Amino acid sequence: MSTSYLAHPGRVTRLRDGVVEVHPESATAAQTVWVAVYPGGEDEVAWEGLRAHPSGEGRAVVAAVPVFAYDLHLGDEVEVVATAEGPLVAVRPLLDAGRHTYRVWFPDWPDLERDERGRELQVELARFGCWFDVYSPHLVAISAEPDVAAAVADHLDEAERAGRFIYEVGRTP
Structure with a gap:
């Protein structure tokens, strides 16, 4: 079995009035919570490292937009446990913040x-x-x-049909 670690290189940002704004939770997130993802099936385990804030004993709030993990979103609260080596691992979601995640791949x-x-x-x-x-x-x-999730999905769908990129949703049905 092979294992890889996929950490996010930057912070969560958006444009507001033409200026880049860093998400307040992302800017101050001091923890990394690791989430297991399976890009090649059960024989290939990858761990996505997401910035997070502690929110209580054994809990953390995600301060990143997951790129690989499904059904986990910016602002969601997860149960975490420390591994024997020390890093925190997300065990299960506790509170869904209601946000929707989309991934865009540019060819x-x-x-x-x-x-x-x-x-x-x-x-x-x-x-x-x-x-x-x-x-x-x-x-x-x-x-x-x-x-705004439906309008964003419509925009992404239209752009994908125009051949600009490929996108997917981060919520499973």
């Missing part, structure tokens, strides 16, 4: 240094107040509040 681009597609998407979705967690120039996770 290959010849010059990643000049790739502005993620920024363009942030500009487009600024009117919805969406939060972004940029994992790489190719992959971003988006968090939308419940009242």
Whole structure:
């Protein structure tokens, strides 16, 4: 069995009036909570490291937008346990904050240094107040509040049909 660790390189941000705003919880999150994900099936375990805040004994609030974990969202509270090595592992969700998560994959681009597609998407979705967690120039996770989630999904669906990117939802039916 192989194991990999996928930590988020940045903070959760959004555009507000043309200015980049860092999510207050993400800016001060001092913990990392690890969530098991299975990208290659049960034989290949990966752990996604999400910024979090303690919220009580054995509890933490997620301060990241999950890129790989399903049914876990910015602001959700999870039960955590410390491993023998010390890191915290999410055991189960406790409180759903109601937000919706979307992942956007941008296909290959010849010059990643000049790739502005993620920024363009942030500009487009600024009117919805969406939060972004940029994992790489190719992959971003988006968090939308419940009242705008359907409109955000419609926008992403339309852009995907136009061939701009591939997207998926982070909630399983």
